[in-house]
Amino acid sequence: MAAITPDLVAAHQLTPAEYEKIVSLLGREPSYTELGIFSVMWSEHCSYKSSRLHLKKLPTKGKYVLQGPGENAGIIDIGDGYAIAFKIESHNHPSFIEPFQGAATGVGGILRDIFTMGARPIAVMDSLRFGALDGPENGGRNARIAEGVVAGIAHYGNCFGVPTVGGECVFDACYNGNPLVNVFALGVFQKDKIFYGTAKGVGNPVIYVGAKTGRDGIHGASMASAEFTEESKQKRPNVQVGDPFLEKLLLEACLEAMQTGAIVGIQDMGAAGLTSSSCEMGSRAGTGVEIDMRYVPQRETGMTPYEILLSESQERMLLVADKGREDEVFRVFKKWGLDAVEIGTVTDTGRLVVKNHGEIVADIPNKAIAHEAPLYDRPHNVAPYRTAPMESPHFSSSDLNRDLEALVSSADLCSKEWIWQQYDYMVRTNTVEGPGGDAAIVRIKETGSSIAMSLDGNGRYCSLSPREGAKLIVAECCRNLSTVGAVPVATTNNLNFGNPERPGIMAQLVEAVEGLGEACAFFDVPITGGNVSLYNETLGEAIFPTPVVGIIGLMKTGAPVTVDFKNPGRAVVLLGGVGPSDETHFGGTQYAKQILHSLWGLPPALDMDYEKRVQSAVREMVNSGLAESAHDLSDGGLAVALVESSAKIGARIDLDSDLRPELLLFHEGPSRVLISTADVAKLQEIARKYGVEALEAGVTMEERVVIRNRDTPLIDCDIVRLQSARNSALGRMLHGR
Amino acid sequence: MFPMKFGVIVFPGSNCDHDAWYAVARILGEKADFIWHDAPRLGDVDAVILPGGFSYGDYLRCGAIARFSPVMSAVKKFAAYGGLVLGICNGFQILVESGLLPGALLRNRGLKFVCKPLELRLETSDSPFSALGHKGQIVRMPIAHGEGCYHADDRTLDELEAEDRVVFRYVDNPNGSARDIAGILNRERNVMGLMPHPERASESLMGSSDGLVVLQSMISTYAVK
Numbered sequence: 001m002a003a004i005t006p007d008l009v010a011a012h013q014l015t016p017a018e019y020e021k022i023v024s025l026l027g028r029e030p031s032y033t034e035l036g037i038f039s040v041m042w043s044e045h046c047s048y049k050s051s052r053l054h055l056k057k058l059p060t061k062g063k064y065v066l067q068g069p070g071e072n073a074g075i076i077d078i079g080d081g082y083a084i085a086f087k088i089e090s091h092n093h094p095s096f097i098e099p100f101q102g103a104a105t106g107v108g109g110i111l112r113d114i115f116t117m118g119a120r121p122i123a124v125m126d127s128l129r130f131g132a133l134d135g136p137e138n139g140g141r142n143a144r145i146a147e148g149v150v151a152g153i154a155h156y157g158n159c160f161g162v163p164t165v166g167g168e169c170v171f172d173a174c175y176n177g178n179p180l181v182n183v184f185a186l187g188v189f190q191k192d193k194i195f196y197g198t199a200k201g202v203g204n205p206v207i208y209v210g211a212k213t214g215r216d217g218i219h220g221a222s223m224a225s226a227e228f229t230e231e232s233k234q235k236r237p238n239v240q241v242g243d244p245f246l247e248k249l250l251l252e253a254c255l256e257a258m259q260t261g262a263i264v265g266i267q268d269m270g271a272a273g274l275t276s277s278s279c280e281m282g283s284r285a286g287t288g289v290e291i292d293m294r295y296v297p298q299r300e301t302g303m304t305p306y307e308i309l310l311s312e313s314q315e316r317m318l319l320v321a322d323k324g325r326e327d328e329v330f331r332v333f334k335k336w337g338l339d340a341v342e343i344g345t346v347t348d349t350g351r352l353v354v355k356n357h358g359e360i361v362a363d364i365p366n367k368a369i370a371h372e373a374p375l376y377d378r379p380h381n382v383a384p385y386r387t388a389p390m391e392s393p394h395f396s397s398s399d400l401n402r403d404l405e406a407l408v409s410s411a412d413l414c415s416k417e418w419i420w421q422q423y424d425y426m427v428r429t430n431t432v433e434g435p436g437g438d439a440a441i442v443r444i445k446e447t448g449s450s451i452a453m454s455l456d457g458n459g460r461y462c463s464l465s466p467r468e469g470a471k472l473i474v475a476e477c478c479r480n481l482s483t484v485g486a487v488p489v490a491t492t493n494n495l496n497f498g499n500p501e502r503p504g505i506m507a508q509l510v511e512a513v514e515g516l517g518e519a520c521a522f523f524d525v526p527i528t529g530g531n532v533s534l535y536n537e538t539l540g541e542a543i544f545p546t547p548v549v550g551i552i553g554l555m556k557t558g559a560p561v562t563v564d565f566k567n568p569g570r571a572v573v574l575l576g577g578v579g580p581s582d583e584t585h586f587g588g589t590q591y592a593k594q595i596l597h598s599l600w601g602l603p604p605a606l607d608m609d610y611e612k613r614v615q616s617a618v619r620e621m622v623n624s625g626l627a628e629s630a631h632d633l634s635d636g637g638l639a640v641a642l643v644e645s646s647a648k649i650g651a652r653i654d655l656d657s658d659l660r661p662e663l664l665l666f667h668e669g670p671s672r673v674l675i676s677t678a679d680v681a682k683l684q685e686i687a688r689k690y691g692v693e694a695l696e697a698g699v700t701m702e703e704r705v706v707i708r709n710r711d712t713p714l715i716d717c718d719i720v721r722l723q724s725a726r727n728s729a730l731g732r733m734l735h736g737r
Numbered sequence: 738m739f740p741m742k743f744g745v746i747v748f749p750g751s752n753c754d755h756d757a758w759y760a761v762a763r764i765l766g767e768k769a770d771f772i773w774h775d776a777p778r779l780g781d782v783d784a785v786i787l788p789g790g791f792s793y794g795d796y797l798r799c800g801a802i803a804r805f806s807p808v809m810s811a812v813k814k815f816a817a818y819g820g821l822v823l824g825i826c827n828g829f830q831i832l833v834e835s836g837l838l839p840g841a842l843l844r845n846r847g848l849k850f851v852c853k854p855l856e857l858r859l860e861t862s863d864s865p866f867s868a869l870g871h872k873g874q875i876v877r878m879p880i881a882h883g884e885g886c887y888h889a890d891d892r893t894l895d896e897l898e899a900e901d902r903v904v905f906r907y908v909d910n911p912n913g914s915a916r917d918i919a920g921i922l923n924r925e926r927n928v929m930g931l932m933p934h935p936e937r938a939s940e941s942l943m944g945s946s947d948g949l950v951v952l953q954s955m956i957s958t959y960a961v962k
Contacts, residue, residue, distance in 0.1 A: 154850050158881070159791040161752025245750050245794025337749065422850045424881040426937050427789075429756045443942070445759070559942060 004029055012039035018374055025368040033306045033354065033361045037369060040272035040310055041279065044534050047373035050500040051532045054513045062526040064489045064554075072113040072197060072267065073187075074528020076490045078554060080447040083191035085119040088127075088184040088455075088494045088550045090533040095181040098239040099148025103181050104156040105242040108314050110185040111160060112268035115251050116317060118195040118258050119187030122428055123442045124157050126167040126183050127455045127494070127548045131176035133411050133733045138176045143734045145179050146171075153183070154422040159244035160251070163431050164423035166440035168455050171411040172593075174463075177538025182494040182531075184455055184550040188444055195258060197267030199281035199289050199320045199346045204264055206278070206291055206344040207326065209333055210250045210316040212299035213274070216240045217312025246315040246338075253336035254317060260332065262325035269316040275309045276370075277318040278344075279352045283370035290353040291344030293361070305354060305361045320346055378506045384466050385504030385542070388599045392583035395596050397662050400714050403595050405725055407666070408643050410594040413636050414729035433560040438480040438632050443557045452486035452553040457496075458635075459544030460588045461603035466508045466545045468603050469588075470515030475611045475670050476634055477551040478523045482615035483632045483673055484560060485622040486553030491520050493530035493549045498542025500534050508545040509534075516547060522608050523615075525551050561622045563631040565649040570628060570676040570700045572651050573683055574638070575621070576614045577693035580605065581659060581667035590636045591666035604669045610692065611671040617690040618673045626683050633672040639665040639715060641674050642705055643722050650719045651676075652706040653698035661714050665707065676700055741959040742768040744782035746812070746828075748803050749774065753789035753825065753936065760936040761786075761952055774806040783959050784821035785812055787828025789881070789934060799842060799884050800830035809835055821865055821955055822928040826882055829920075829930030838923055838930045839897070840889030846913025850883040854944055856908040857919050857933060861901045864922055865958035866929040866951050876947035878933040880911060885932040887914035887921075897921055904929060 009019045012035055022030050022038050030038065044050060060068040066083055067075035073087035091106025107124060114121045128149060131142035146169075157164045162185070199206065217240035257263055265285070267277045274296070282289040293305045299313075321329045326342065333340035347353070352369065354362040397403055407413055420435035432450055433441035439454040456477040462469030478488040493516060498505040520527055536543045565572075586592060587601030621627045633641045642651060657664050671692075677683050680696050687694030705722070707715040743761045747754045754771060762769040772779060774792075779785065793802035803809065809831070816822045816837055824832040832838045845851055859867055859874040870876070889897070894916055897903050905920035912932075920931035935948030 151849075158850060158852075158883075159750070159752075159794065161790060243794070245791060245796070248752065248791075249749055421853055424850070424852045426852065426879055426881060426934075426943070427752055427756070429759060429937055429939075429943055432942060445763075557942070 014039055036306045036310050037275050041369045042373045046272050048532055049374045050376050050378050053377055054510050058517045058527045059521040060526050065526055069529045072116050082447050085114050085117045086186040087113055087529045088182055088492045089531040090494050091181045092533050094239040095149055096179050099145045100152040101241050102239055103149040103152030105240045105314055106181050106183045107153055107156040108242045108247050109270050110183045114185045114187035116266050116268040118193050119189040121162045121185050121187040123186045124162050124164045125455050127457055128169040129175040129180035130171050132171050132173040150419050156244040158424040160248050161427050163425045163427050165425050165431055166435045169416055174544045178536040178543050180496050182548050195266050197281050198265035198285040199287050200264050200285045202346050202348045204320050204323050204346045205326050205342045207319050208343045209340045211246050212297040213308055213311045214299040214313045215307055218310045240312050240314050242314045249336045250315050253333050253338055257329050257332040260328040262322050262328040264320040266319040273312050279366045279369045283366040288347035288349035288351045290347050292355040294357045295341050295343040297339045305356045378500050379503045380506035380510045382503045382507050384508040384511050392600055401717055404639050407594055407636050409725040409729035415727045418730040437563055438483045441560055448557050450555050450557045452481045452484050454480035455550045457546050457548035459546040463544040464588050464603050466512035467515035470512040470547050471519040472606050473549050474519035477549050479615055479632045481553035482619045483630045486555040488525045488551050488553045491525045491527045491549055491551045495532045496536055496546040497534050498537045512545055512547045561627050561630050563645055564647040565645050565676050565700045566628045568649055568701050571680040572698040573675045574695040574697040576672035577695045578657050579669035579672055581663045581669050589668045606670050613690040613692050614671045617687050617692050620686050626677050626679055627675045629676045631674045637666040637668050646705050646719045649700050650705045651698055651700045655709045740767045741783045741956050744770055744772045744779050744785045746787050747771050747773055748792035750792045750794050751788050751790035757786045757788045757936045760939040764939050774808050776808050779811045779815055784955055787824040787831050789826030792827055800834035803831045804835040816928050819927050824930040829932055832930045837928050839893050842884050843886040843888050844884050845886050851911055852881040854879040857905040860903045864904055864926050866954050867904050868954040870950045877945040878938040878948045880933045885912045887918040
């Protein structure tokens with residue numbers, strides 16, 4: 001057995017102080033295997049040691065919340081005896097090293113988080129960030145990463161049989177060395193049939209089910225807790241390989257085994273594999289767990305206990321069954337052709353005892369690993385790191401029509417159909433509204449209600465002000481849901497940041513968390529869980545601070561009100577009005593990015609109270625059947641939203657504003673929704689009730705989008721031309737290289 | 738009138754089994770049972786649906802392993818006695834691998850999985866799967882597959898056409914299928930393979946109910962018997 005040297009400790013990414021803490025918790029030097037266990041469980045990825053202190057500030061309670069953070073997923077009561085489990089998780093680091101498998105196993109991991117609680121996954125969404133496609137140096141590589149990630153998500157989700165119903169995708173040079181793959185999943189179950197990862201009942205058997213253990217993914221969690229360097233590509237063996245077919249069998253077998261009533265607790269083996277599942281289950285129940293490595297199904301020979309414990313092989317679960325009823329569980333797994341092996345028992349010692357052929361190789365108090373991880377209050381008493389100037393550059397458009405066409409065919413704003421057409425977004429026949437809308441809608445067959453869901457994140461805004469950016473993200477996500485008629489009820493979040501040991505980055509994280517907390521409390525969408533991904537840096541270059549939120553909303557099942565205009569001759573109403581803007585608040589926009597290639601100033605100003613009233617108003621307009629179409633304004637502002645609504649029918653808009661044309665057309669002020677209606681008067685009545693503006697801005701018509709301000713023509717474009725530019729852009733950018 | 742009884746075969750990796758069940762049992766109010774892949778017999782079913790999905794993970798080749806499952810012997814026997822067999826998507830792939838239908842399904846021309854609603858032209862109403870439709874009718878159903886490019890030699894294709902065995906064609910071919918073929922019959926006309934998903938187009942809430950023409954034709958054929 002290897003001697004524990006300072007070098008070995010450092011190689012496990014543990015600091016000398018952390019090592020001292022291990023020694024004092026154990027009252028002795030750890031064994032090599034124990035060192036490995038601590039290194040993964042105390043990694044940033046598993047322990048949240050840099051963020052935990054601040055995550056406590058987030059609101060987590062609400063009338064719909066059945067389960068907040070700390071479990072495999074958050075749970076929301078949707079009424080009629082049913083509940084929803086949902087969560088988002090990142091697989092950023094593996095997806096850079098091996099895009100296809102990295103993304104595929106990201107999907108697999110979050111799906112297990114959902115069905116380990118007893119819920120059947122019914123929807124997946126993805127929030128993706130890639131490097132710029134047009135960079136001369138990295139464009140080709142970034143395109144390959146994007147293609148690989150999309151193919152990986154498609155491969156896993158399609159085969160597993162869960163629809164990928166939406167998401168978002170942004171390209172920016174700041175993600176050149178650190179693409180982000182955040183996967184959201186949602187499942188449904190009866191609310192009295194929730195399963196938890198707990199090892200209750202001393203003497204109960206501990207059963208390993210699913211795929212055999214191999215050497216893949218060892219130290220994946222530690223890899224995800226460090227910056228990338230030139231050597232990171234050598235970490236490819238740390239990336240796991242997924243098998244969605246096996247996961248599908250595991251899903252069906254687990255749900256069927258849960259029906260027997262013989263399962264006491266169950267937890268998936270995700271990051272840190274067998275180690276985290278066994279000690280967390282024991283720790284939650286206040287029990288001990290004793291397992292012997294000799295019984296663990298292995299796909300390679302000669303694996304050491306260290307390797308078996310730290311393997312992140314996919315499609316595995318650990319469960320505790322009622323003693324005497326093991327056979328009921330074994331029978332189900334046999335039917336599905338899966339391994340199910342008793343590898344140990346629940347004890348009353350409160351310790352994780354790992355044996356190898358009877359010989360003890362690790363003996364650690366469960367609580368020490370799972371709950372006494374280091375907690376850092378990392379320095380953050382500086383301004384959040386930013387590189388952008390505050391002052392606006394001088395700019396003046398020479399051709400607004402050309403600007404608009406360039407915007408709608410830019411990588412960020414173009415149609416993402418090239419991506420989502422590769423996803424089966426309809427399997428399970430619940431998809432009322434799929435990708436491409438403001439929010440996805442999935443009906444629940446059992447209840448007559450539907451779940452709307454949306455993912456949002458805007459790194460540009462957050463790089464200018466992490467606090468205001470985070471609030472804007474929550475506001476937009478809730479607006480997305482309100483625009484399809486849903487009431488936002490709960491949030492999951494994925495915090496993607498750089499190296500927290502740098503105070504400027506830590507300050508970004510703290511500000512963003514506080515902004516997130518404030519907005520989630522205000523909009524009454526408590527946070528029920530999520531994930532933190534730090535060290536998204538390569539060679540000292542950090543990504544934009546990129547918090548991603550996923551919010552779900554509840555609504556009655558019915559035909560959706562979609563983004564696109566349906567009929568010519570309808571009034572076009574700009575709910576929320578033109579909104580205020582100025583040069584300072586224009587520097588985070590897509591116009592600044594795509595047309596001016598610049599970033600400055602502050603994100604758009606948000607009035608949360610006004611925003612909330614706009615959301616209430618649009619919900620009522622949509623649900624009362626008055627709105628024929630509804631589309632919230634976000635990236636690209638009014639002109640881009642107008643193009644997005646003009647799939648087949650265009651519109652003519654006449655404005656009366658003091659704003660200069662670039663700002664009027666493209667500013668990204670929140671709290672605005674574009675609606676077409678046959679009854680303006682009734683719409684305005686609703687708007688008055690909520691004290692918000694409903695500006696009658698124009699009329700829908702065939703063929704063109706026209707925008708004028710005080711009789712000055714600003715935009716006049718053919719919609720066929722714009723749509724074809726918008727639809728073909730991404731494929732061309734990925735393949736035209 | 739007694740309800741018709743459908744048997745929906747469940748292979749490990751089937752994932753449209755429940756959708757097919759929901760369409761016939763809940764939307765159309767017929768009876769439907771799931772039949773596990775190692776069942777030696779089908780029981781008293783009046784028609785069989787081989788649903789979409791990734792049977793046996795689509796390892797080796799789509800449908801290549803499923804053809805060896807015990808239930809497929811029963812399905813073959815059922816078909817030989819004239820029973821109605823509908824293979825949807827992966828089910829179509831299994832039917833060609835099993836030799837119940839001619840040809841093969843290759844990777845899509847674009848080499849990518851494609852999921853989208855599209856238009857099909859109903860080419861013949863002379864089948865139990867399209868009797869309620871009319872020749873030339875345009876129906877909307879979604880596709881969702883990576884390997885749906887129908888391929889057969891010219892003689893087989895000529896034969897399919899001469900015998901009026903092409904039931905559906907793509908209006909705008911999404912995958913490179915020979916002669917735009919989306920769905921075909923066996924010579925006896927009681928087995929159909931179809932790449933698009935009628936069960937996903939069985940209620941307007943899902944965007945289209947045009948797929949009902951397939952399922953309702955099967956039911957009407959049964960009622961006539």
